[in-house]
Amino acid sequence: MITVLFFAQLSESAGLREVRLDASETQMSVRDLADKVVVELPKQLALDLFDGTVLVAVNKKRADWDTRVHAGDEVAFLPPVSGG
Amino acid sequence: MITVLFFAQLSESAGLREVRLDASETQMSVRDLADKVVVELPKQLALDLFDGTVLVAVNKKRADWDTRVHAGDEVAFLPPVSGG
Amino acid sequence: MSVIIQNQDFDVGLEYQRLCDANPKAGAVVFFVGLVRDFYSEPEQASEDSDSSPNIDYLELEHYAGMTESLCQETITQAIARFGVADARVIHRVGKLSARAQIVFVAVAGQHRSEAFQAAEFIMDYLKSTATIWKKEVGSNGAHWLGMKDKDAQAAKRWKSSER
């Protein structure tokens, strides 16, 4: 299983903050994962997720859309931050 | 009368913080005043006062060594500051 | 050196005292507090007419627990090394915060003021541009997630171009 997390605007578009996915494919990138995830979720999520501003983290570390993900990983999609 | 004030190192060299001078000359500059003042005071004061680092104020406003002073004025000699 | 992400408020006087107590050799302490303003921060939500500008009721902040702490820790470590300061601390609140509430506290203690100022600014700039924290403004003109502002991206970038 892979845990997928959405934050801020993305969690509102997805209608949820977290989803778990089967990770049977061993050659999956973050991008492949995102493609799979959006299918079952509201259309707005795909629009927001692929708008070019979203960063990704794998296991709480900055990664990129080509990073390979594996069973047990936690993958987070991060819209532009606004802390401080 | 003109009131002359010394601060910090200058007051230690002068052995006093304040001296009053007769202001009968009407065409006196701060420099003229300083020349008169040092005569009666310890030699160290002249060395410190004319070492090129001392600024002057007349009536609590920045002035320069050529500023004219008059009866009733308060003239202060200010060594390099070190507040903050 | 510490990073705290919490909903709870913080006491600036107390945090200042703690920092001083922990750094008896420091001659300079700089700190920054960010507060919730009661108006929308982006032009689309704000009104043109400033007299009747819509107010926000509260901010809702969320963050990526675990990742935020380690990003802030990294930032602090970098600031200490780069500016040669003695100590730096961050407290960032999350959750629902009403207008005028304190949001963030950054404090730096060091030998000299210039380095302490720079370290505090560096930490704030990085925190704004990299920490996994998001703000939602909720008020009379609706709810709106804030994205990183251009200004903050620029502020963070300047530390990259100026090698010291």
Place this chain on the structure above:
Amino acid sequence: MSVIIQNQDFDVGLEYQRLCDANPKAGAVVFFVGLVRDFYSEPEQASEDSDSSPNIDYLELEHYAGMTESLCQETITQAIARFGVADARVIHRVGKLSARAQIVFVAVAGQHRSEAFQAAEFIMDYLKSTATIWKKEVGSNGAHWLGMKDKDAQAAKRWKSSER
């Protein structure tokens, strides 16, 4: 906007609270506290060997009453105009201050952090280079009046060259 020159200590938490209360629209507060360090600040008085460096017992600060206040007031007024901040305050202690005592407090409140940081640095740089305040270090290596350091003169000068 206020300038206070006093011997009495100040309470940082209280001063922070006062500044916030007086500026309900401010989103950013920056402040600086300068503290008495327990060693000589100039190389002639300090020892080469840092382990056995001579300590100071106390600082003695004197100032030109009346002139200091108006110079600080001018500086604050300039900072507010130049950086567009809402409020700025200075408290500077004089008299006998022992090691670790608080010397100076500068606080700025404004809309944005960058301007608040700059205004606070500007005020500190001007205060160090122009306010009619003098420090004497008194300790195991004797008593010594400090003159303005080159570094502080440089720090003050940079505000002149960078027109904004």
